[in-house]
Amino acid sequence: MKARVFLILCALSCIFTLNAVDHSAKLDALKAVEAKGIENPDLFNDIGLANYHLNRPAQANLYFLKALNLNSAHREAAHNLDFVCRLSRDRELYPQRQFLETVFYGIYDFFNLNRAAIAALIMLLLSALCLHWLMHCDPDKERGLPTLLLIISLLFLLFFSGLTATKAYRMSHNNKAVVKSDNTALYSRPERTARSSIVVNEALVVLIGEHQADWSRIILPDGSSHWVPSSALLAVR
CATH class of the missing domain: 1.10.287 (Helix Hairpins)
Structure with a gap:
């Protein structure tokens, strides 16, 4: 019995390893196309999916946002972005839109x-x-x-x-960005000595309000404003 369980675990491990290698190879091929200067929403969406399967949600959201920046009506990118955000540990920061808001943004994105x-x-x-x-x-x-x-x-x-x-x-002039890593501290002022006001996690989508030296003032999905080192963000533009 133990031998069977061990064989099953080994088989699953091999499958997951091959799957990761496949997505890694696919990502390399897609990035090579991007390196040629090609900007296409389908390309960016595929890069985002490859990053998501490689457990890189920040990079995934970044490329979903890039796809939507080129084509706000790209349904797959919008669905994928929403899916990753719903799985985020900071999902409670995203406000629930009312019916009229949903209709308005749906028309705007269309x-x-x-x-x-x-x-x-x-x-x-x-x-x-x-x-x-x-x-x-x-x-x-x-x-x-x-x-x-x-x-x-x-x-x-x-x-x-x-x-x-x-x-x-x-x-x-897209001012959206993605938080690069987990447990990123946000500050009340653009100083390391300032009191840390909140901690956010990887892949959170924010808006960049302004820059000051190596700091950026960001607006969270709930509307609150904080400061963070610019190096902690992945900007769409």
Whole structure:
């Protein structure tokens, strides 16, 4: 009986070892592609998955965030990021969104940069058509409908143009970061002698508010603000 148990444990150990080697080789291949300067959300998502299987949650979350930075509508990256965050020891720091918040962020994420730009172009075309219709409308006929459609088209054009500009800015100025390791102390001031206010763990997603020398002021998911050495963070940009 003991011999059978030993053989089973040896077999499982071999399987896990081979699996780790496989993911390590896959990660090396994906990183080689990234090293060529290729930025692709699917590539970043795959790198994140390989890191997760190698028990590197901080690196995994970093690449899931990079994928979402390029394409906020990337469902797999969003699902994987949410999955890792739910398993985090700091999961209680992430707020539970209300229904309307969930709907709003769902719509915001659905319109990635490309979709927002295409929607803005469509609204521009519709606005031009409505303006043409209004200008060449028979003066003896009611102009209420073309005027209403023109106003609606212009409002949507303004909305999608602003959304496109916002997406483009946030893509190039992403201030999200990931805590690099467990038991990372946060401070009330950018000084080692300052009182440690809280301890957080690996893979926690935070926002970088500002930099001061080798320190960064971060905002936790619960909205609280703290200071941490910049070397303790993995920044998306």
